[in-house]
């Protein structure tokens with residue numbers, strides 16, 4: 001079960017931020033659940049409900065050998081009493097790495113497929129073949145990227161509004177892989193009611209800035225607009241943007257600069273970080289602040305979307 005009382009807002013102080021007169025706070029969504037923390041619980045909650053509604057007893061999804069999504073799905077499925085199947089890109093290297101070993105220990109059936117078969121993960125023929133082989137299942141696309149995932153992430157806006165009294169006028173920064181979380185957050189923020197305590201009758205408005213963690217991610221803007229339209233929200237990008245220049249060489253590429261930054265930040269701020277998502281986003285954000293892109297007095301909320309493994 002999600003323990004949203006664990007989500008907290010942690011101020012970040014350092015000389016660099018002081019010098020630029022920028023206030024930065026980390027919203028610790030990663031603390032919401034030991035396994036299904038960060039954005040994962042939000043992406044999965046509506047999918048689990050739909051699976052139950054449809055009478056499914058088995059969930060199937062896709063991912064690489066280090067997939068945060070499959071790790072979370074294995075835990076969520078076990079907690080919900082549903083069987084899980086993870087279709088893994090490429091061969092299974094034994095001994096299994098910590099991600100896959102955990103998934104297997106949660107009862108997930110791990111099925112390795114060739115990279116060419118993996119590319120067919122959206123094909124109806126391929127899915128029909130999987131159904132024939134493994135029985136009926138509720139399908140969750142790679143990364144939990146579907147409409148139910150977007151709808152689930154709308155609740156992240158409600159959590160933010162409950163925890164950040166001065167949300168209006170903040171910039172919210174988050175890492176983007178598929179853009180599902182960003183689309184959910186943006187549409188969720190648009191539906192927030194005005195906060196009566198603030199005496200403000202206008203809706204809460206906060207700008208959302210996504211940091212793409214993969215190279216060549218400009219295509220994600222169209223995906224995000226599509227998700228927004230699917231959940232009945234405007235496709236306007238007046239209240240969000242996607243930064244595509246801070247990928248650091250590509251997905252899961254971790255250069256020395258980024259490695260040092262993550263080590264420094266984790267040590268000094270006592271906030272555990274990983275370099276693939278939240279670490280990369282923060283590194284990009286510090287570069288933007290350093291480049292003078294934030295006026296003095298700017299208030300930034302960084303969403304910690306998880307991805308850490310218990311050691």
Ligand SMILES: Cc1ncc(COP(=O)(O)O)c(C=O)c1O
Nearest residue numbers: 068176177178179180181305307
């Ligand atoms: C830890 C973490 N943060 C952020 C993201 C990006 O989320 P999205 O794919 O919804 O853009 C992911 C990927 O799912 C992730 O694993």
